[in-house]
Amino acid sequence: MRHSLALRIGPVAFRIGSAWRAPLDALARLYAGYPAPADGLCDFTVRLEPERPWRRFVRPSVAIRGDYVLPDAAPLPLAHGLLAAEMGMNLQMALGQRRWLLLHAATVEKDGRAIVMTGESGAGKSTLAALLGERGWRLMGDEFALVDLDAGTLLPFPRAVSLKNGAIGVMEAEAEPGRFGPRLAGTPKGDIRHLRPNREAIARMGERAKPALILFPRFGEAAAVRGVGQAEVFMRLTQASTNYVALGRRGFDALTGLVRTVPALAIDYPDTETAVGLIADFRRELAA
Amino acid sequence: MTGARLLVRALRDPGAIGECDWPGLVSAARAEQLIGSLAFRMEGRKVPERIEALFEAARRDSAQVRTQALWEAEMCRRALAPLGIPVVLMKGTAFHAAGLEASIGRSVGDLDILVPRDRLAAVEAALVEAGWEHVKPTDGYDDSYYRRWMHELPPLIHKDRDRMIDVHHTILPLTARPRPDAAALIADSVLLENGLRILSPADIIVHAAAHLFADGDLAGGLRNLWDIDRLLREFDSPDFRRRLEERARLHQLAGPVARALRLSHRLYGTPAAAGRLTLADRLFEARLLARNGWGQERRKLLRFAFYLRGHWLRMPPPMLARHLWIKATR
Amino acid sequence: MAGPRYIADPASAVTAVALAGLAVLYHAPSGMTHIVASPAPEILDALQQGPADAAELLRRLRARFEFDGDEAIHARLGELEAAGLVRRA
Numbered sequence: 001m002r003h004s005l006a007l008r009i010g011p012v013a014f015r016i017g018s019a020w021r022a023p024l025d026a027l028a029r030l031y032a033g034y035p036a037p038a039d040g041l042c043d044f045t046v047r048l049e050p051e052r053p054w055r056r057f058v059r060p061s062v063a064i065r066g067d068y069v070l071p072d073a074a075p076l077p078l079a080h081g082l083l084a085a086e087m088g089m090n091l092q093m094a095l096g097q098r099r100w101l102l103l104h105a106a107t108v109e110k111d112g113r114a115i116v117m118t119g120e121s122g123a124g125k126s127t128l129a130a131l132l133g134e135r136g137w138r139l140m141g142d143e144f145a146l147v148d149l150d151a152g153t154l155l156p157f158p159r160a161v162s163l164k165n166g167a168i169g170v171m172e173a174e175a176e177p178g179r180f181g182p183r184l185a186g187t188p189k190g191d192i193r194h195l196r197p198n199r200e201a202i203a204r205m206g207e208r209a210k211p212a213l214i215l216f217p218r219f220g221e222a223a224a225v226r227g228v229g230q231a232e233v234f235m236r237l238t239q240a241s242t243n244y245v246a247l248g249r250r251g252f253d254a255l256t257g258l259v260r261t262v263p264a265l266a267i268d269y270p271d272t273e274t275a276v277g278l279i280a281d282f283r284r285e286l287a288a
Numbered sequence: 289m290t291g292a293r294l295l296v297r298a299l300r301d302p303g304a305i306g307e308c309d310w311p312g313l314v315s316a317a318r319a320e321q322l323i324g325s326l327a328f329r330m331e332g333r334k335v336p337e338r339i340e341a342l343f344e345a346a347r348r349d350s351a352q353v354r355t356q357a358l359w360e361a362e363m364c365r366r367a368l369a370p371l372g373i374p375v376v377l378m379k380g381t382a383f384h385a386a387g388l389e390a391s392i393g394r395s396v397g398d399l400d401i402l403v404p405r406d407r408l409a410a411v412e413a414a415l416v417e418a419g420w421e422h423v424k425p426t427d428g429y430d431d432s433y434y435r436r437w438m439h440e441l442p443p444l445i446h447k448d449r450d451r452m453i454d455v456h457h458t459i460l461p462l463t464a465r466p467r468p469d470a471a472a473l474i475a476d477s478v479l480l481e482n483g484l485r486i487l488s489p490a491d492i493i494v495h496a497a498a499h500l501f502a503d504g505d506l507a508g509g510l511r512n513l514w515d516i517d518r519l520l521r522e523f524d525s526p527d528f529r530r531r532l533e534e535r536a537r538l539h540q541l542a543g544p545v546a547r548a549l550r551l552s553h554r555l556y557g558t559p560a561a562a563g564r565l566t567l568a569d570r571l572f573e574a575r576l577l578a579r580n581g582w583g584q585e586r587r588k589l590l591r592f593a594f595y596l597r598g599h600w601l602r603m604p605p606p607m608l609a610r611h612l613w614i615k616a617t618r
Numbered sequence: 619m620a621g622p623r624y625i626a627d628p629a630s631a632v633t634a635v636a637l638a639g640l641a642v643l644y645h646a647p648s649g650m651t652h653i654v655a656s657p658a659p660e661i662l663d664a665l666q667q668g669p670a671d672a673a674e675l676l677r678r679l680r681a682r683f684e685f686d687g688d689e690a691i692h693a694r695l696g697e698l699e700a701a702g703l704v705r706r707a
Contacts, residue, residue, distance in 0.1 A: 001582050013338065015311055017582050041338045045315045047582060067318040067583060096318075098345040230637035235653055245649070248352040249633070252644040252651055256635040352649055359648040359702070366705055419700065448700065449650075 001047060006037050010146070010157040010205050011099075013037035014092065016085055018048040019056050023081025030082065030160050030181045030194055033202055044068075044096060046088035051075045064088045068095035080184050083192060086162065093144055093157075094242040100146040100155060101247060101254045104240045107140040107154055108132045113212035113286055114154050115279065116145050116262075118240045124219035127167040128275055130195055134174045135276060139201045140209065149250045152257050153208040158201045160194040168193045170272060212286050214264040217275060221268035225278065228264040290581030291316045292510060295326065299514060300556045302329045310339045312581025319583040320510045324350040324393030350393050357381045357396040360451050364399060365484050367418035371410055375484055376402040376477045378456065378495065382486040383515070386478075390518035395511075398443070398452040402487075404474060405457035412441055412455065420444040420453060433611070437463050459495050459539075464502055468494070468539035476535075489523045490535040497548035498541050501572075506594050509576045510555075516548050517556040524559065547572065621672050623707040624695060626665035632703075634659065648702050657685065661694060662703060669707040 001017030005024045008014075009031075018024050046066040050056040060078035064070075066088055073091075076084045093102060105118035106129035117125045126142040133139030139158055146155040160181065163171055168183070168191060181194035196202075214233060228236075237255060238244050244251045265282070269275040289297065290312035298305045298313055299322070305313075317323040327346035335343065361381050368375050376382075378400040383391035403411050416422075423443045424430065434442045439462065441455040458470035473495075477485040487495060493516055500512040536545040549560035550569055555576070565573065575594050578587040585591060633644040641659045643652045657679065664670070664678040672691050679685040698704040 001584075037338075039336065039338075040311070041336055042311050043338065043342060045311060045583060047584065049584075067315055098349050099341060229639075231640035231642070231653055234637055234642055238651065245651075246349060246352055248355065248649050249644055249646065250348075252633065252642075256637070256642060259637060260635070355647070355649040359650075362647070363702060 006040065006042060007031055008035050008037040009089075009159055010141070011155055012044070012093070012097075012157065013042040014044050014046060014089055015042040016046045016048070016088065018081070018085075019050055020048065020060065020062075020078060020081060022078065023048055023062070023085050026082040026181060027085050030196055032196070033199070044089070044092035046085060046092060048081060048084050048088065064091065066092055068092050070095075074188075076187075080187055082181055082194070083184055083187060086160070086194065089159070090143060097144075097243055098246060099149075101149055101251055102241055102243050103145040103147065103237060104143070104242070105145040106142045107145045107156075107209075108137040109140050109154075109209040110137050110283060111287065112209055113283070114140060114209035115213045115215055115282070116154070116211055117215045117217055118145075118237065119216050119218065124167075124217060124269075124272065124275075126161050126163065127170060127272055128217060128279075130161045130163065130167075130171050131174060131272055131276060132279065133161075133197060133201060134171075138204060139197045147211075147254055147258065148208070149247065149254045152211070152254060152261070154211055155208055156201075156205045158197040158205050160196050163193050163195055165190045171195055211258060211262045213282055214258075214262050215279070215282075216264070216266040218266065218268045220270065222270055223274050223278065224268040226266050228266050230259050230264075233264040234259045291583075292320065292577040292579040294581070295320060295322065295579075296510065296555050296577070298326060299329055302333055305330075305333070309581050310336060314339065314342060315581065315583035316579050319579055319585075321395045321508060322393075322511050322514060324353070324395055325511075325514060326393070328393040347393070353394075353396055354384045354391070356451070357384050357399070360399040360446075360449070360453070361385055361484060362482070363418070363446075363449075364401060364415070364453060365482060367414050367420075368403075368411060369483070371407065371414055373403060373407050373411070374474050374477060376474060377480075377484055377486050378402055378459075379499075382492070385480055385484065386486050388519065389522045390515050392518075394515075398454050400454045400456060402456045402459070402470070402473060402477075405470065408441065408455070408457055412444075415444055415453065415455070419448060420446050423452070437461060459498050460502055466498070466502055466540035466544075468498065468541065472538060488535075489519065490528065490532045491539075493519050493532060493548075494535050494539050494541050494545055497536075497545040498539070500548060501544040502541070506572070506575050509572075513548065513552045513555055513576070517552045517558040520549075520552065520558050520560055551576070621692075623669045623671045624665060624675070624699070624704045625669045625707050626662050626698075626704045629663075629666055632662065643703070645703060650702070652701055652703065657683075657690075658694060658698060658703075660685070661691075661698065665704065 002019055003021050003024050004017045005027055006015050044067050048062050049065050051061045051063045055061040061075040062078055062081050062084040063075040064073055064084050064087055068091055103118055105116045106125040107114050107116050108129050129139055129142045141157040142161040143159055144157050146157050175195055179196040184192045267278055290309040294313050295316040317326045323346050327343035330343055361377055377385050380394045380396035381399055383394055423445050431442055439456050439458045439460055443452050443454055445452045459468050473491055476488040478488055479485055496512055496516050500509055536542040550563050550565055552558040553560040575590050578585055580586055631646050635642045641654050660679055660683055664675055676691055
C-alpha cells in the first residue's frame with residue numbers, strides 16, 4: 001500500500017493502509033497526541049483501496065477493505081476518506097474482535113464508576129457522551145464498550161466521536177476548534193464531524209473502570225426515568241453486541257454477570273442538557 | 289518474506305519463523321481463512337505479546353466454530369432422520385465431526401452434505417419443514433439452471449439460526465467433464481456414532497482436490513491444500529496411496545489429485561508423491577501465493593485467467609454462450 | 619394414542635441463570651442462548667427423569683408443581699424442539 005498509518009486506541013492497535021494520502025493525513029491530524037503502537041505490531045488492518053483500478057484517479061472512490069470486510073459495502077467518495085477509515089476500524093472491531101465482549105455503547109467514567117449508554121442509532125448516545133466528556137466526565141468511548149470477559153471491568157476505547165447533523169453545532173460550542181476533524185457534508189447519514197476526545201481521555205486510555213450503571217437513553221421525549229427488568233436488559237445487550245454469540249460460554253457468563261450486578265435505567269430526554277442533569281443525579285445516588 | 293509465502297512457511301515450519309512481518313502474517317492468514325490453523329501451529333512458540341493475544345483469541349474462537357458447525361450437523365440429522373437415507377457430511381464440518389487433524393483450527397462456513405440424487409426432493413422438503421428457507425426465489429431461469437446442472441440444491445438458510453446448508457448430490461457440476469461416481473462416494477462412506485456419515489479418507493482427499501481445481505477459481509486454495517496436507521499425514525501408508533489412486537481414477541480426477549499432491553508437497557512439505565512441478569503447476573502455485581503482506585490479492589491477470597478457467601471447466605461453450613446471453617438480456 | 623416422546627439434554631449441558639422472573643439458558647451443545655419463561659425450565663427439568671410424551675410430561679409437572687397449562691404443553695414442546703433444547707426420542 002502506497003501510504004500507511006499506525007494508530008493505538010486503548011488496547012487495540014490498527015494499521016491503516018491507503019492508496020491516497022489525504023485520508024491518512026486527516027486521520028493523523030484527528031488523532032494527534034495518540035500513542036503509536038509499539039514495535040509496529042497491530043491487531044487489525046484496514047485498507048482504503050480504489051473500487052476499480054482506474055477509480056484511484058477518475059472520480060476517486062474508496063472501498064473499505066481490510067482483514068474483515070462487508071462484501072456489499074458501498075464505496076465512499078475520496079472526500080469522505082476519513083469517514084471510510086473510521087468505518088473500516090469499526091468493521092474490524094465489529095467482525096473480528098474476540099478478546100473482549102463488545103457492546104455497541106458509549107461509556108463515560110467518574111470516580112472509578114462507569115456509565116454504559118446503549119440503544120439504537122440516533123438515540124443520541126455519542127452526543128451525550130461527548131458532552132459529558134466536556135463536563136468533568138472521562139470519555140471512555142462513544143462507539144464500543146469493551147467488557148473484560150473474566151473481570152467484568154470496562155476497558156477504554158476512546159475513538160474520535162462521530163457527531164452527526166445537529167450534534168455538530170452542540171459540540172462546536174463546547175470543545176476547542178483544534179479537536180475537530182473536517183465537516184463532511186452529504187454522507188449517507190447527513191453531515192458528520194469527528195471530535196477528538198480531550199487530553200485526559202487520551203492520557204488515561206489505559207485505565208479501566210467498573211460499570212456502575214447501564215443506561216438506555218431515548219431522545220426526543222419528555223423527561224422520564226424508569227427501571228428496566230434484567231431479562232430485558234440482557235436481551236437488549238445481546239442485540240447491542242456484535243460478538244456475544246461467537247464468545248460462547250464466556251460471553252454468557254460475562255453478560256449475565258454484568259446484568260445481575262449492574263443496575264439499569266431507561267431515560268427519555270427532550271434535550272441533552274436535561275439528560276446531563278439526570279445523569280448527574282444518578283451519579284450522586286451511586287456515590288451515596 | 290511476507291504475505292502468502294510467509295503464511296505457508298509458518299504453517300509448514302512454525303519454529304523457523306523468528307522475527308518476521310507479524311501483521312503481514314496475520315493479514316494473510318485471515319484473508320486465506322487460515323488464522324485458526326496458524327494459531328494452533330504457533331501455539332507454544334515465541335511470539336510477541338500482542339500477536340500471542342490474537343492467536344489465543346483465535347484458538348478459543350475455534351472451539352465455538354466447532355460447536356456451531358457440529359450443531360448445524362445435528363439439527364440437520366434431526367430433520368432428515370425420518371427419511372432413513374444416508375447423509376454424508378463434507379468439508380470442514382466432516383473434519384470436526386470425525387475429530388480429524390484437519391479439523392484443528394479449521395474454519396467452517398456453510399454445512400455441506402451429500403445425499404442420493406433420487407431423494408433430493410424429499411430432503412429439500414424435510415429441511416424446509418424444519419425451518420430452512422431458500423435464499424433466492426425458487427422460480428425462473430437461475431433456479432431451474434441451478435437445479436438442472438449444478439451438483440447441489442440452491443442454497444438454503446435456517447430462519448432462526450441464520451446458517452446456510454448446501455445439499456449436494458455429487459461433488460462436481462454435471463456440466464464439468466470429470467464425472468465422479470456419486471453412488472460410490474456414498475457406498476464407501478464411513479458411519480459416525482450419531483448416524484451421520486463422512487466420506488472415506490481417500491474420497492475426502494479426492495473431493496478436496498476436485499474442489500480445488502475443477503470447481504472454481506482457486507480462491508481459498510491455500511486452505512484446501514492445507515486440508516490435503518493434514519489428511520494425507522494422518523492417513524498415509526502404502527495401502528492408502530494405492531487406494532487413493534484407485535478412487536481418483538474411479539472419479540475421473542486422477543489429474544487433479546496428482547496435481548494437489550505435487551503442490552501440497554511443494555508448499556507444505558507433505559510426504560506425498562514428489563514429482564517435478566509441471567509448467568501448469570507453477571502457474572497454480574503462483575496463483576495460490578498471490579497475496580501480499582497487506583492481505584491484498586496481486587497478479588490480476590493471472591487471477592482473471594483462473595477465473596475464466598473456472599467458468600470454462602464448469603460449463604461447455606454452447607451452454608456458456610446461452611447462459612451469458614440470458615443473463616445479459618434479462 | 620400416545621404422541622411423540624421427547625428427550626432433553628442432561629442438565630449439565632445447560633447453564634441457567636434466573637433474571638427477574640425469566641431464565642436465561644446457555645445450551646452448550648449448540649452454543650446458543652435462550653431466554654425462556656415458565657413452564658420451559660420446568661419441562662426441561664421434568665425430562666431429566668427420562669424420555670416422555672406430552673401426557674407423561676403433564677403428569678410429572680403436576681406431581682412437582684402447581685401446573686395449569688395443559689393445552690399449552692404442545693406449543694411449548696414445539697418451541698423447545700425448534701430451539702433444539704428437546705428432540706424426539
